[in-house]
Amino acid sequence: MTERELWERYQRHLCVVPSVGLTLDISRMNFGADFLDGMRPRMDAAFQAMDALEKGAIANPDEKRRVGHYWLRAPELAPEAELKTAITDMQAQVAAFAKDVHAGKVKPAKAAKFTQVLIVGIGGSALGPQLVADALGSGRDAMQVHFLDNTDPDGMDRVLNGLGERLAETLTVVISKSGGTKETRNGMLEAEAAYTQRGLDFGAHAVAVTGDGSELDNYAKGHKWLRTFPMWDWVGGRTSVMSAVGLLPAWLQGLDVDGFLAGAKAMDAATRVHDAAANPAALLALMWFHAGGGKGQKDMVILPYKDRLMLMSKYLQQLVMESLGKELSLDGKVVNQGIAVYGNKGSTDQHAYVQQLREGVNNFFATFVEVLKDRDGRSLAVEGENTSGDYLLGFLLGTRRALFEKGRESMTLTVPDVSARTVGALIALYERAVGFYASLVNINAYHQPGVEAGKKAAGRVLELQGKLLAKLKSAKAEARSADQLAQDIGAADEAETVFKLLEHLSANGDHGVKRSGGARPAEARFQSA
Numbered sequence: 019m020t021e022r023e024l025w026e027r028y029q030r031h032l033c034v035v036p037s038v039g040l041t042l043d044i045s046r047m048n049f050g051a052d053f054l055d056g057m058r059p060r061m062d063a064a065f066q067a068m069d070a071l072e073k074g075a076i077a078n079p080d081e082k083r084r085v086g087h088y089w090l091r092a093p094e095l096a097p098e099a100e101l102k103t104a105i106t107d108m109q110a111q112v113a114a115f116a117k118d119v120h121a122g123k124v125k126p127a128k129a130a131k132f133t134q135v136l137i138v139g140i141g142g143s144a145l146g147p148q149l150v151a152d153a154l155g156s157g158r159d160a161m162q163v164h165f166l167d168n169t170d171p172d173g174m175d176r177v178l179n180g181l182g183e184r185l186a187e188t189l190t191v192v193i194s195k196s197g198g199t200k201e202t203r204n205g206m207l208e209a210e211a212a213y214t215q216r217g218l219d220f221g222a223h224a225v226a227v228t229g230d231g232s233e234l235d236n237y238a239k240g241h242k243w244l245r246t247f248p249m250w251d252w253v254g255g256r257t258s259v260m261s262a263v264g265l266l267p268a269w270l271q272g273l274d275v276d277g278f279l280a281g282a283k284a285m286d287a288a289t290r291v292h293d294a295a296a297n298p299a300a301l302l303a304l305m306w307f308h309a310g311g312g313k314g315q316k317d318m319v320i321l322p323y324k325d326r327l328m329l330m331s332k333y334l335q336q337l338v339m340e341s342l343g344k345e346l347s348l349d350g351k352v353v354n355q356g357i358a359v360y361g362n363k364g365s366t367d368q369h370a371y372v373q374q375l376r377e378g379v380n381n382f383f384a385t386f387v388e389v390l391k392d393r394d395g396r397s398l399a400v401e402g403e404n405t406s407g408d409y410l411l412g413f414l415l416g417t418r419r420a421l422f423e424k425g426r427e428s429m430t431l432t433v434p435d436v437s438a439r440t441v442g443a444l445i446a447l448y449e450r451a452v453g454f455y456a457s458l459v460n461i462n463a464y465h466q467p468g469v470e471a472g473k474k475a476a477g478r479v480l481e482l483q484g485k486l487l488a489k490l491k492s493a494k495a496e497a498r499s500a501d502q503l504a505q506d507i508g509a510a511d512e513a514e515t516v517f518k519l520l521e522h523l524s525a526n527g528d529h530g531v532k533r534s535g536g537a538r539p540a541e542a543r544f545q546s547a
């Protein structure tokens with residue numbers, strides 16, 4: 019295709035959303051002239067399914083749940099008055115609570131004001147707040163935000179030690195929809211211990227966002243925490259950033275929450291249109307389908323040319339992969355669907371993996387995210403009249419061209435700035451694109467049965483460790499191999515797991531296990547010290 023033809027194709031297919039100032043350019047995706055027409059019946063079915071979902075149908079059949087994240091920014095669309103009230107009440111409660119915190123009406127026991135927020139959560143209960151905080155935050159925010167999003171002891175030490183004395187002015191927000199996620203429970207207990215160590219009552223510094231009656235809800239109430247905010251079964255974790263999960267941290271940080279919700283609402287309005295050519299979410303889903311043959315054969319590389327959007331790929335990785343990575347279709351057939359997502363930021367990535375994108379295996383399509391506004395205020399001329407921002411765009415356009423020359427497909431999303439409104443719009447765009455794509459390939463986007471398998475297996479590993487420790491203690495002083503110990507606890511087939519457990523136990527002082535013998539598994543001996 020000549021540059022002239024490309025320019026015409028660009029103008030013909032450019033999807034424009036004036037309400038949020040976003041455009042989607044699909045001209046560098048090499049779909050054929052009849053692709054969009056050919057997909058029309060499937061796309062129409064996807065539109066119908068989405069309409070039904072928004073009206074309150076059971077869109078998550080396995081869990082018999084409704085899917086209501088679109089109501090969070092348009093409560094008037096909730097199918098029942100009680101739901102609408104629940105949403106508006108939640109919004110009012112988080113806003114009022116944050117105002118009281120900022121005003122010092124809700125204050126810590128031994129400091130004048132809360133100045134820091136520590137969020138404890140994982141997956142959908144962390145990624146949204148992390149994206150929003152990183153994209154929109156600054157050193158001038160009302161409160162600074164920190165995260166515990168793992169059960170890594172050293173990771174937690176780093177955050178808690180970093181807070182140091184400021185723990186006395188830190189409000190901890192524990193977020194878990196189910197209220198039973200082990201990583202989050204562990205983070206909460208470690209945070210609690212850090213407060214206790216400094217002579218601070220954790221409950222007077224803690225709030226929860228969780229489902230009514232969950233383990234976390236009971237713990238928070240039992241330990242007299244400051245407040246609990248609701249989370250509902252009709253909001254999925256990965257689409258919960260506009261529930262209290264994301265709104266409470268955003269309010270506390272002092273971000274433009276109204277703009278965030280309004281951006282999403284405007285994008286929702288634009289993506290409800292039953293005309294794929296004018297609907298950026300439908301076009302995204304169709305392009306994903308085109309690129310991967312409806313089977314996820316190509317990976318989605320997200321390349322925002324803006325530091326503030328660096329977490330976008332991480333956020334979309336969960337949204338897309340947990341929603342679309344499914345074994346079974348809605349009819350119960352094995353389909354093993356999914357699209358792999360990765361990315362970081364441009365132009366930084368040009369100095370890393372873009373080499374492979376241009377010349378290596380052609381198993382991806384790129385999505386460039388272009389932000390028109392360079393910075394607040396004017397820029398320095400770094401070379402002739404050129405600014406750093408001119409370079410950033412130059413690198414984006416240059417890389418895009420270099421990929422196209424080698425037959426590598428890409429789309430370009432252009433947004434005016436990284437404001438709360440834009441971030442809300444981008445999140446809403448991808449939420450709906452994922453829903454549409456799931457319909458196109460006939461899967462349930464709203465459950466995650468595969469995640470459970472790993473959790474159950476982890477539970478069995480910890481049970482095994484319990485038996486192992488009991489055995490080691492009873493057989494004191496006698497050094498045994500992993501194989502012997504596995505047999506001793508009636509788990510001969512689990513010798514490898516037992517060996518891994520023993521290596522970890524002996525590398526840490528917590529359980530008093532000592533390792534001797536050689537480096538190889540068969541030579542190693544373990545005993546209780």
Ligand SMILES: O=P(O)(O)OC[C@H]1O[C@H](O)[C@H](O)[C@@H](O)[C@@H]1O
Nearest residue numbers: 141142143194195196199255469
């Ligand atoms: O919010 P929680 O119930 O603690 O869940 C946190 C996360 O863990 C689960 O394993 C799910 O795969 C995620 O979708 C969820 O967001």
